[in-house]
Amino acid sequence: VMMDYDKCIGCRYCEVACPYGARSFNWEKFEGDNDAVPEWGSPEIPRRPRGVPEKCTFCVQRIDRGLELGLQPGEDRRATPACVNVCPVGARVFGDLNDPESTVSRLLRENESHRLREDLGTGPRVYYLPKRGQG
Numbered sequence: 001v002m003m004d005y006d007k008c009i010g011c012r013y014c015e016v017a018c019p020y021g022a023r024s025f026n027w028e029k030f031e032g033d034n035d036a037v038p039e040w041g042s043p044e045i046p047r048r049p050r051g052v053p054e055k056c057t058f059c060v061q062r063i064d065r066g067l068e069l070g071l072q073p074g075e076d077r078r079a080t081p082a083c084v085n086v087c088p089v090g091a092r093v094f095g096d097l098n099d100p101e102s103t104v105s106r107l108l109r110e111n112e113s114h115r116l117r118e119d120l121g122t123g124p125r126v127y128y129l130p131k132r133g134q135g
Contacts, residue, residue: 002060008052015053019117020124023053058094058125059083074102097125 003014015023028050059081066072066079073079074095084092095104108127115124 002057003052003054005052010051010053012053018055019120019122023055026050026052026054056083072096074104 010025012025015025062081063073063079066076069078071079074084074093077085081092081094084094093104093107095102097105097108099105100109104127107129111129113127113129115127117124
């Protein structure tokens with residue numbers, strides 16, 4: 001679910017209603033650089049306004065731009081979510097679930113996985129794998 005920040009009034013109802021508890025309220029005004037995320041401050045990373053709930057969008061702007069350039073999300077860094085690129089231990093994987101040859105499809109095929117709140121029928125897109133050597 002994407003937010004329309006031009007319409008959001010900051011009531012936080014969506015935060016309460018989120019079945020995953022994934023929304024957080026943006027109390028702060030972010031300014032300056034962020035050393036943890038090298039791309040922070042680049043024009044492609046929109047700063048959400050203060051006073052609205054927010055959640056991960058899988059860096060949709062990176063994916064869209066990458067697809068326009070013919071890049072493959074999950075394989076090409078410029079078309080892959082920033083958290084996947086900067087994870088120091090490679091714990092995050094992103095890719096095309098519709099492509100049976102993608103890394104993410106292979107990992108799901110070869111490992112047990114679970115998704116949060118599947119019982120609600122929301123079709124979660126985040127899969128969790130057990131630690132290597134477990135499960």
